[in-house]
Amino acid sequence: xxxxxxxxxxxKKFLINHxxxxxxxxxxxxxxxxxxxxxxxxxxxxxxxxLGAVEExxxxxxxxxxxxxxxxxxxxxxxxxxxSTLLKILTRITEPSEGRITLQGRVGSLLEVGTGFHPExxxxxxxxxxxxxxxxxxxEINSKFDEIVDFSGVEKFIxxxxxxxxxxxxxxxxxxxxxxxxxxxxxxxEVLAVGDADFQQKCLGKMDQVASGGRTVLFVSHNMGAxxxxxxxxxxxxxxxxxxxxxxxxxILDYLKASDASYGQEHAEFPEDRxxxxxxxKVTLLNEHGVPAKKxxxxxxxxxxxxxxxxxxxxxxxxYLEILDMEGTKILVSDSLDSGANPxxxxxxxxxxxxxxxxxxxxxxxxxxxxxxxxxPSAHKTNVDSPGIVGSFSLDDFTSRRGNRRKGFFSxxxxxxxxxxxxxxxxxxxxxxx
Numbered sequence: 001x002x003x004x005x006x007x008x009x010x011x012k013k014f015l016i017n018h019x020x021x022x023x024x025x026x027x028x029x030x031x032x033x034x035x036x037x038x039x040x041x042x043x044x045x046x047x048x049x050x051l052g053a054v055e056e057x058x059x060x061x062x063x064x065x066x067x068x069x070x071x072x073x074x075x076x077x078x079x080x081x082x083x084s085t086l087l088k089i090l091t092r093i094t095e096p097s098e099g100r101i102t103l104q105g106r107v108g109s110l111l112e113v114g115t116g117f118h119p120e121x122x123x124x125x126x127x128x129x130x131x132x133x134x135x136x137x138x139x140e141i142n143s144k145f146d147e148i149v150d151f152s153g154v155e156k157f158i159x160x161x162x163x164x165x166x167x168x169x170x171x172x173x174x175x176x177x178x179x180x181x182x183x184x185x186x187x188x189x190e191v192l193a194v195g196d197a198d199f200q201q202k203c204l205g206k207m208d209q210v211a212s213g214g215r216t217v218l219f220v221s222h223n224m225g226a227x228x229x230x231x232x233x234x235x236x237x238x239x240x241x242x243x244x245x246x247x248x249x250x251x252i253l254d255y256l257k258a259s260d261a262s263y264g265q266e267h268a269e270f271p272e273d274r275x276x277x278x279x280x281x282k283v284t285l286l287n288e289h290g291v292p293a294k295k296x297x298x299x300x301x302x303x304x305x306x307x308x309x310x311x312x313x314x315x316x317x318x319x320y321l322e323i324l325d326m327e328g329t330k331i332l333v334s335d336s337l338d339s340g341a342n343p344x345x346x347x348x349x350x351x352x353x354x355x356x357x358x359x360x361x362x363x364x365x366x367x368x369x370x371x372x373x374x375x376x377p378s379a380h381k382t383n384v385d386s387p388g389i390v391g392s393f394s395l396d397d398f399t400s401r402r403g404n405r406r407k408g409f410f411s412x413x414x415x416x417x418x419x420x421x422x423x424x425x426x427x428x429x430x431x432x433x434x
Contacts (some may be wrong), residue, residue: 002104003066004185004216005090010063010099012085012240016055059085060240063099067218069184072211074231074248075220076255079388081237083220087111087187090218105184105216106135110175119163123154123173126162130177144180151206152176168377179206186210189220190386204230222371222388224252224328252328256369256389267292268391277314278344279385280372281351282307285393295394298411302358302393304370310347314376317344317384321356322371323363324389331363331409344374364411367394 060082067073075083088094090101091109117126127148131141149155152172154165162170178186188207207230211217221227227234227248234248236255244251267284286303287293296302304321319336334356336342343354370391374384 002069003102004069004071004104005065005067005218006102007063007065007090008100010060010086010089010096010101011058012060012082012089012094013097014057014059016057058097058240060089060096063237063242065235065242065245067216069104069216070214071233072217072219072231074227074234075218075237076222076224076227076234076252077237077243082240083237084111084189086237087189087218087220090187103185106182107185107187108134108178108181108183109187109189110171110178111187111189117162117170117174120161122161123149123152123158123165127173127177130174131181134178134181134183136181140182144182148173148176148180151180151202166377168375175203175206179210183215185216185218187218190222222373222386223322224256224324224369224371224389225322225330228252228328249327253326256324256326256328270387272309274311276383276385277312277376278308278310278317278347278374280306280374280387280390281309283370283372283390285370285391286355294392295396298363298365298395299360301360304356304358304391306354306356306372308344308347308352308354310349310352313346313348314344314384315346316342317347317374317376318342319344319354320373320375323358324369324371325409326367326369331368332358361411361413363395364408365395368392 063082063086075086077083085094087109088111089096090103091107091111093111118129121129127145128138128141132138149158152169152175154169154173157165157169162173165173175188178188204226207217207219211230217230219227219231231248233246234244234251235242236244236251244254267282269282270280272281273279284292284305284307285294286305287296288300288303290303321332321334322330323332325331336344369389370393371388372390373386373388376384
């Protein structure tokens, strides 16, 4: 069978140097580096091999799959599972340490904000440069140029150097180029983590169109709803290995169940990452008494408390929340603009505590996951947290209250009341005669 992508036993190995001298090294002159290279064998002999110990780390191991032309496949997994590494191998950005990749057709990718853009060139020049790198002829790019610019929404700045673009403008233009050119294979890595809600919906619509057009698509995302909607099939990576590959609904369900088991406590904590301008450090679920809990009653509020670290103040930073059921269906969606004053806008550097309250009698009984994402339209390049699924909880029918026993997605209290029934006009006329 003629496959669009054929991966056989792919593995990627990195070397981690644990030498104390290397960890503490600062920028050195060429002379210092040369003298160090000459002296290192003797130093290692004196101090022992442990000083220069090198650890092998396999980011990917034994990854094999075949995708036919027109397949649309999602890739899911926790942070560090190897998703982005796999896409970088598929795009030839990095070579595998073992195994073989075969691609049939021209490949377009969107792995990072502004990937492949030259900062000194204008948006217009970068469209043609990017298209040429992807193997498109100038006439092909010209025929799509107006459509690309219109989709990106940066027409006003198309002749401005890309170095002056915000991260949102870069990703809009990069996605527009990759999605509109006639490529057989499209690889997308969490593009929905950048940009505002309107752009994210626009991206989903365009990817839906691309997928239905017969192109092969690999889409990495923490958004289970987007994966479920766009991708009939799904690959689940866990610790660098392919844990499962099959129908998206079944794979996502198993993944969410595993995520539920991994968050066995009432809170989840995340290590500090100074490379991020803002990040979630801890998520705790609280009951109406402010006590950490995993099980709730439909008649009680659910509080999602975030400990949020800001390493750089970002204008317009916005938080996004989804509550998903066990099958990955989005049951409730909210963002930090819902309350009127956005608490994340221009948040000063430091640790902050933010609480999101789900009112009582909102959700019906069932098991749910909490998904978080943060975006920023800052005029400077930003790296804002996209932690994905951060916890889970259940609304149990452990009491006889009617709210807990209702089926469906919601258990909302609606207003039922009698209203006066207007009398027919004929009755009014008859009454006036007496």
